[in-house]
Amino acid sequence: MVYYPDLDITFTTFNRSGDWIYVEITVHGTRDGGLKGTYGVEMDLNLDGRGDWLILASGLKSEWSTDGVQVWKDTNYDVGDGVALQSDPPQAGNGYDQQVFDQGIGNDPDVAWARVDPTDPNSAQIAFKRGLINNDNEFLWGAWVDQGVTNPGWYDYNDHFTHDEAGSPLSGLPQYPLKALAEVDNTCRWTVGFTPTGGEPGLCPLPATPTSTPTKTPTIVPGTISGIVYRDGNGDLAYQTGEIGLGGAGVRIRQGSCGSPGAEVASVNTGGDGRYSVGGLAPGTYCVDVPVDPATWTAKSDPATVTIGPGGNGYANFGYFYLG
Numbered sequence: 001m002v003y004y005p006d007l008d009i010t011f012t013t014f015n016r017s018g019d020w021i022y023v024e025i026t027v028h029g030t031r032d033g034g035l036k037g038t039y040g041v042e043m044d045l046n047l048d049g050r051g052d053w054l055i056l057a058s059g060l061k062s063e064w065s066t067d068g069v070q071v072w073k074d075t076n077y078d079v080g081d082g083v084a085l086q087s088d089p090p091q092a093g094n095g096y097d098q099q100v101f102d103q104g105i106g107n108d109p110d111v112a113w114a115r116v117d118p119t120d121p122n123s124a125q126i127a128f129k130r131g132l133i134n135n136d137n138e139f140l141w142g143a144w145v146d147q148g149v150t151n152p153g154w155y156d157y158n159d160h161f162t163h164d165e166a167g168s169p170l171s172g173l174p175q176y177p178l179k180a181l182a183e184v185d186n187t188c189r190w191t192v193g194f195t196p197t198g199g200e201p202g203l204c205p206l207p208a209t210p211t212s213t214p215t216k217t218p219t220i221v222p223g224t225i226s227g228i229v230y231r232d233g234n235g236d237l238a239y240q241t242g243e244i245g246l247g248g249a250g251v252r253i254r255q256g257s258c259g260s261p262g263a264e265v266a267s268v269n270t271g272g273d274g275r276y277s278v279g280g281l282a283p284g285t286y287c288v289d290v291p292v293d294p295a296t297w298t299a300k301s302d303p304a305t306v307t308i309g310p311g312g313n314g315y316a317n318f319g320y321f322y323l324g
Helices: none
Strands: 009-017 020-027 038-044 053-058 069-073 098-102 112-116 123-129 139-146 184-186 190-192 223-231 250-255 264-269 275-281 284-289 304-308 313-315 318-321
Touching (some): 009 139, 020 038, 038 123, 053 112, 069 112, 264 275
Parallel strands (some): 223 318
Antiparallel strands (some): 038 053, 139 184, 223 275, 250 284
16 A cells, blocks of 8 residues: 555635635645645535535646536435445445536536645645535535545445455455555535534534533732822922821822823722722722812822732822922
């Protein structure tokens, strides 16, 4: 067996934007500097496990192109043969039996495009119009990478090939090694437009429901801002013991720094000794000021920006000096 990194799917993504659907198929690596396989997306619109639409793209270029892009439809609902998603050869049906688009030829000449992801050389991108699937909003989808088989009429391949013909990668089985399907990879399916229940045919395994862990809400210890509004005796606007406090002065505390103060969080009048104290403040930065001067002094302290931590104490004093 030969390993082809560009035929080994590692993950896929699906997006819808406006009138378009985008599928990206990321593989393990490139071969000879490029993606040499055929890359495809299959959609099951009625959720019965049988694909209804298949879009294939090969010879991918660095820019969006319809070259190498084909769109196939199953008109008689026989993809999957007798039992959908189970191997039951020999194949009795004709799989995807109607080609509706071939490299720009079809009722809509630009219904589907493909390219190599310009940011990731290991990713093939396929885009097609939502109108192709009649703007269906709920369906299952899966991805394919193929080289050598690439026959839409043989889908699903496990119905066309027997186990002996397909081969096996497990050395302990008599079908070893891989044979007809050695150069094919595909994914399980995922839902679009609805929340899976786990019973959808071909669905990827649902992630386990996480066990909720009680979260501990952190305790916020409030802080305090205090100070004094006073008659400044020497005009330095710095409080010294013995300078007289101004009672009944209104002190205001607002959120944020004084450069751009926010909403008021507290206001208080000074006591008879000119002192004030406001507690219960959350950690943060505040602007403290005296919005109405208690007397008409010719010099006074500016509003003060005060930052306190949890349980912290901040201080802001306001002096008034009369020169006359």
